[in-house]
Amino acid sequence: MTTSDLNSGESVEPRGKRHADYFEDHRVLQVILGRVESTKDLNLLTPLLEELHRLLRGHFAREEASDGLYGIVEEAAPQHMVHLQELLDQHQAFLERVTRLVEGVQATLDGPIAGLFHDVQSLCNDLQKHEHAETALLTETLYTDLGESS
Numbered sequence: 001m002t003t004s005d006l007n008s009g010e011s012v013e014p015r016g017k018r019h020a021d022y023f024e025d026h027r028v029l030q031v032i033l034g035r036v037e038s039t040k041d042l043n044l045l046t047p048l049l050e051e052l053h054r055l056l057r058g059h060f061a062r063e064e065a066s067d068g069l070y071g072i073v074e075e076a077a078p079q080h081m082v083h084l085q086e087l088l089d090q091h092q093a094f095l096e097r098v099t100r101l102v103e104g105v106q107a108t109l110d111g112p113i114a115g116l117f118h119d120v121q122s123l124c125n126d127l128q129k130h131e132h133a134e135t136a137l138l139t140e141t142l143y144t145d146l147g148e149s150s
Contacts, residue, residue, distance in 0.1 A: 003093065019072070022062075022069060025055075025059045029056070029059060032048065032055060035048055042109055045105050049098055049102045049105065050102060053095060053098045053102070054097055056091075056094060056095055063091075064088055072085065
């Protein structure tokens with residue numbers, strides 16, 4: 001920055017803030033990506049993916065804005081615009097992939113996993129009935145006076 005930049009009355013804060021916001025966005029995304037990647041619980045995965053989708057929509061919109069990443073690169077390094085456009089073109093595909101994953105997790109929870117849990121519940125109910133019947137039979141046998149005495 002030159003002295004004339006300072007004297008022009010133009011604020012340097014918005015550009016510095018833009019950069020800080022950009023890096024903060026990436027930091028937050030790294031945190032949620034770590035949580036998504038490490039979860040093994042399908043019930044937790046859906047809300048994490050939905051949060052990721054929400055964050056990505058806002059993040060991508062800020063990057064694509066004229067005062068976002070697009071504007072920064074266009075202003076400071078126009079020779080990188082072709083590469084930047086390739087990256088920006090991936091945004092919609094990422095959002096669609098996250099949406100498909102949310103739908104896939106929900107279909108799995110509603111389908112095969114729900115069927116397995118139903119089968120587990122059925123097994124537990126049947127075993128409980130079986131054990132109850134055995135206990136009733138043993139109780140009947142041990143505590144019922146059949147009129148036979150020795």
